[in-house]
Amino acid sequence: xxxxxxxxxxxxxxxxxxxxxxxxxxxxxxxxxxxxxxxxxxxxxxxxxxxxxxxxxxxxxxxxxxxxxxxxxxxxxxxxxxxxxxxxxxxxxxxxxxxxxxxxxxxxxxxxxxxxxxxxxxxxxxxxxxxxxxxxxxxxxxxxxxxxxxxxxxxxxxxxxxxxxxxxxxxxxxxxxxxxxxxxxxxxxxxxxxxxxxxxxxxxxxxxxxxxxxxxxxxxxxxxxxxxxxxxxxxxxxxxxxxxxxxxxxxxxxxxxxxxxxxxxxxxxxxxxxxxxxxxxxxxxxxxxxxxxxxxxxxxxxxxxxxxxxxxxxxxxxxxxxxxxxxxxxxxxxxxxxxxxxxxxxxxxxxxxxxxxxxxxxxxxxxxxxxxxxxxxxxxxxxxxxxxxxxxxxxxxxx
Amino acid sequence: xxxxxxxxxxxxxxxxxxxxxxxxxxxxxxxxxxxxxxxxxxxxxxxxxxxxxxxxxxxxxxxxxxxxxxxxxxxxxxxxxxxxxxxxxxxxxxxxxxxxxxxxxxxxxxxxxxxxxxxxxxxxxxxxxxxxxxxxxxxxxxxxxxxxxxxxxxxxxxxxxxxxxxxxxxxxxxxxxxxxxxxxxxxxxxxxxxxxxxxxxxxxxxxxxxxxxxxxxxxxxxxxxxxxxxxxxxxxxxxxxxxxxxxxxxxxxxxxxxxxxxxxxxxxxxxxxxxxxxxxxxxxxxxxxxxxxxxxxxxxxxxxxxxxxxxxxxxxxxxxxxxxxxxxxxxxxxxxxxxxxxxxxxxxxxxxxxxxxxxxxxxxxxxxxxxxxxxxxxxxxxxxxxxxxxxxxxxxxxx
Numbered sequence: 122x123x124x125x126x127x128x129x130x131x132x133x134x135x136x137x138x139x140x141x142x143x144x145x146x147x148x149x150x151x152x153x154x155x156x157x158x159x160x161x162x163x164x165x166x167x168x169x170x171x172x173x174x175x176x177x178x179x180x181x182x183x184x185x186x187x188x189x190x191x192x193x194x195x196x197x198x199x200x201x202x203x204x205x206x207x208x209x210x211x212x213x214x215x216x217x218x219x220x221x222x223x224x225x226x227x228x229x230x231x232x233x234x235x236x237x238x239x240x241x242x243x244x245x246x247x248x249x250x251x252x253x254x255x256x257x258x259x260x261x262x263x264x265x266x267x268x269x270x271x272x273x274x275x276x277x278x279x280x281x282x283x284x285x286x287x288x289x290x291x292x293x294x295x296x297x298x299x300x301x302x303x304x305x306x307x308x309x310x311x312x313x314x315x316x317x318x319x320x321x322x323x324x325x326x327x328x329x330x331x332x333x334x335x336x337x338x339x340x341x342x343x344x345x346x347x348x349x350x351x352x353x354x355x356x357x358x359x360x361x362x363x364x365x366x367x368x369x370x371x372x373x374x375x376x377x378x379x380x381x382x383x384x385x386x387x388x389x390x391x392x393x394x395x396x397x398x399x400x401x402x403x404x405x406x407x408x409x410x411x412x413x414x415x416x417x418x419x420x421x422x423x424x425x426x427x428x429x430x431x432x433x434x435x436x437x438x439x440x441x442x443x444x445x446x447x448x449x450x451x452x453x454x455x456x457x458x459x460x461x462x463x464x465x466x467x468x469x470x471x472x473x474x475x476x477x478x479x480x481x482x483x484x485x486x487x488x489x490x491x492x493x494x495x496x497x498x499x500x501x502x503x504x505x506x507x508x509x510x511x512x513x514x515x516x517x518x519x520x
Numbered sequence: 521x522x523x524x525x526x527x528x529x530x531x532x533x534x535x536x537x538x539x540x541x542x543x544x545x546x547x548x549x550x551x552x553x554x555x556x557x558x559x560x561x562x563x564x565x566x567x568x569x570x571x572x573x574x575x576x577x578x579x580x581x582x583x584x585x586x587x588x589x590x591x592x593x594x595x596x597x598x599x600x601x602x603x604x605x606x607x608x609x610x611x612x613x614x615x616x617x618x619x620x621x622x623x624x625x626x627x628x629x630x631x632x633x634x635x636x637x638x639x640x641x642x643x644x645x646x647x648x649x650x651x652x653x654x655x656x657x658x659x660x661x662x663x664x665x666x667x668x669x670x671x672x673x674x675x676x677x678x679x680x681x682x683x684x685x686x687x688x689x690x691x692x693x694x695x696x697x698x699x700x701x702x703x704x705x706x707x708x709x710x711x712x713x714x715x716x717x718x719x720x721x722x723x724x725x726x727x728x729x730x731x732x733x734x735x736x737x738x739x740x741x742x743x744x745x746x747x748x749x750x751x752x753x754x755x756x757x758x759x760x761x762x763x764x765x766x767x768x769x770x771x772x773x774x775x776x777x778x779x780x781x782x783x784x785x786x787x788x789x790x791x792x793x794x795x796x797x798x799x800x801x802x803x804x805x806x807x808x809x810x811x812x813x814x815x816x817x818x819x820x821x822x823x824x825x826x827x828x829x830x831x832x833x834x835x836x837x838x839x840x841x842x843x844x845x846x847x848x849x850x851x852x853x854x855x856x857x858x859x860x861x862x863x864x865x866x867x868x869x870x871x872x873x874x875x876x877x878x879x880x881x882x883x884x885x886x887x888x889x890x891x892x893x894x895x896x897x898x899x900x901x902x903x904x905x906x907x908x909x910x911x912x913x914x915x916x917x918x919x
Contacts, residue, residue, distance in 0.1 A: 124754075125713075139597040153598070166750075167751065167753070168737075168749045168750055169734070169735040169736060169737050169749070169751075170734070170735045170749070170849075171570055171734050171848075172647075172738075172766065172848050174645040174646070174647060174848060174851075175645055175843065175850050175854070193838070193839070194838070195838040195839075196838070198747070199747050199749065199750045200750075202750075202751040213839060214838075214839050215840055215854050215856065216839065216840050216858070217643075217644035217645065220644065227864070242651070242652060243651060243652040243653040244651060244653055245619065245651060245653075246573040246616065246651065247572055247573070247646070247652070248571075248573060248651070249648055249649070249652050250647070251646065252642060252643060252644060252646050252671070253640070253642040253646070253648050253652075253655070254643055254669060256645075258650070270653060272651070274814075302709070316523075318563075323726070324726070327722070327723070327726060333733070334732070334735070335569070335570050335732065336568040336569045336570070337568060338567075338568045338569075345835070348598050350565055350567045350568070350569070350595070351565075351566050351570075351598045351599075351601075351602040352566065354566070369568075369569065396628065399625065402746070414858060439593070439594040439613075440592070440593070440594075440612055440613050440614050440615065441614055449571050450569070451573070451574050453616075455614050457614065459615070496750050513782065
């Protein structure tokens with residue numbers, strides 16, 4: 122595990138204060154954060170489990186004053202002992218008949234006045250961290266108070282600007298996985314399966330100090346591949362194959378997320394040409410990132426490179442050419458023609474242009490997609506990943 | 521990665537048929553599965569990402585006939601190519617303004633009649649895999665049809681009985697991590713931090729073929745520990761310490777989840793005594809598991825062992841002494857005095873008794889909790905983990 126100083130209690134406090142500022146602007150009297158990653162964001166919870174389906178963990182942030190943790194009994198004191206949170210209410214769980222419902226209702230009623238508007242995870246890309254039926258019961262038990270969306274006014278903007286400590290984690294993940302990717306050609310062999318190739322990358326990253334390797338997608342095909350997900354499989358890598366690996370890995374719960382390509386035996390000219398074009402499109406995307414421009418501007422700069430080379434309609438973006446990331450991947454904004462989010466320093470962006478091309482071998486449709494992780498700085502951006510090589514590394518050795 | 525034959529398409533088809541049988545009993549006209557693990561359960565999706573917050577993936581299972589995948593464009597053909605699903609509808613995503621809402625509404629309206637009752641994740645321990653606002657919009661656009669809970673009548677029971685292929689994955693995870701735990705004392709040193717100790721276990725499990733190690737909780741203290749979560753930290757392990765590691769690891773997305781103890785320098789008598797008692801309580805739990813008994817019966821058998829030794833009120837269970845697991849950990853049933861679920865062959869159970877005791881050193885309250893993973897068989901149960909040693913292994917060597 123990469124050793125970084127723990128995130129300071131005052132940073133969590135500052136996150137809550139920023140949330141309260143955003144709540145004031147949006148006219149919210151409180152927010153209730155229920156998802157695992159929102160709970161972690163505000164509390165500093167060091168629980169390892171990705172799901173808390175039995176005993177949800179929530180934090181209620183009033184308009185002013187300290188937040189209140191809402192957890193099952195037994196977790197309450199742990200939260201006080203291991204995080205900055207000092208106010209906790211609990212219930213005897215697990216108890217599916219009342220899994221925090223009464224405790225959450227009474228906390229809301231005690232901390233907010235009648236007719237309060239309480240933000241909760243509702244809006245785009247958010248997830249509720251409670252059973253829906255429990256949310257409905259809570260909604261019916263808080264009098265004239267009502268739940269409204271907390272995602273757009275509070276959760277999204279508060280998390281979008283990463284702190285120095287958050288960036289240290291993301292940057293460390295980017296650097297470890299970059300180093301792992303760089304070492305991978307020395308480990309890959311003709312005859313490896315996609316699964317074996319992905320395992321080799323995981324081993325290299327693990328040796329170098331990555332915490333977790335949750336998303337290691339590997340996809341291959343002769344003269345290129347067509348997907349960025351739904352792999353790896355037991356397909357064996359042979360001469361003429363291109364292997365694409367997309368690595369989402371974490372350090373202290375913060376993600377990196379980027380991909381690299383590897384060729385077996387040789388690189389066919391169609392793939393080489395597409396690789397070069399998308400490398401240049403990535404470069405254009407990186408150059409476009411600076412405070413004040415929109416996510417859609419970054420999309421257009423990359424799109425222009427592709428359209429100039431290949432004509433209109435040749436960009437394949439599955440709706441976008443990148444996104445952001447933090448305690449989850451992916452996060453908003455999307456680098457899409459529709460997303461008018463204005464970039465500000467501290468935002469992370471995954472610069473991810475793509476194009477379709479025809480296989481050198483059989484004319485079938487292939488996808489070329491690159492990805493680099495950057496953070497917006499005062500004057501432009503810092504590329505946190507080690508830039509992809511100018512051409513695809515070629516593996517010659519066989520098992 | 522442990523190599524197991526892929527789960528056959530006919531098994532996914534059988535899961536859907538079982539769901540349809542349960543739907544008929546419950547009077548449901550369809551179920552919409554939205555959470556990542558429910559989607560995976562019915563489709564066999566091999567996407568690696570634990571979250572799909574940008575582009576939700578759903579499957580609509582009508583009362584009769586084939587299920588329909590509902591995914592963003594670009595994922596549609598992948599689902600057809602890589603899973604057994606043949607019917608897919610898609611939308612151009614990401615598009616937060618209509619992230620599948622219209623596509624889901626039209627699929628529901630096409631496949632179900634007016635006034636249909638559609639099960640979705642609502643009930644105990646379920647999670648909705650869509651933004652709440654999108655769920656609400658969908659609810660308002662399907663006419664007189666209504667969403668009702670699908671968790672209790674369908675999702676829970678259909679997933680509770682594990683197939684041979686599912687058990688092969690869970691058993692493999694149990695065996696790999698058992699082997700890793702057995703080898704760990706040879707790697708641990710006085711002076712290691714909790715984090716380092718956990719990393720050593722992860723490395724041993726990784727070498728032995730575990731896929732992922734999402735939850736490796738390590739907690740230590742002089743003469744015992746008090747928690748089962750909120751760790752590991754940079755605390756250094758010294759003479760008199762007891763280290764508790766709880767390992768939730770996966771093979772092909774299926775979990776094992778169990779813990780082990782390690783002593784440094786020596787084992788104090790209070791800890792040794794509590795360890796022995798809870799080993800015996802675990803044994804009683806294992807012996808109690810058989811078809812036809814309830815989860816609460818297993819709880820009582822373990823509780824009796826503890827109460828006989830220490831008197832009433834000495835069981836510390838945080839509300840339960842175990843649970844089930846599968847594509848997530850934890851899953852229902854809970855091994856609690858309240859849970860009257862009747863055990864049937866194919867159910868997994870995490871047998872997890874605990875008690876509080878006083879530290880030999882300072883009289884502070886400590887927690888002793890063991891855990892073994894079993895599956896209910898026709899005549900009793902199979903213990904899938906390698907049984908914990910009869911006494912705590914003691915690490916003498918220092919760094």
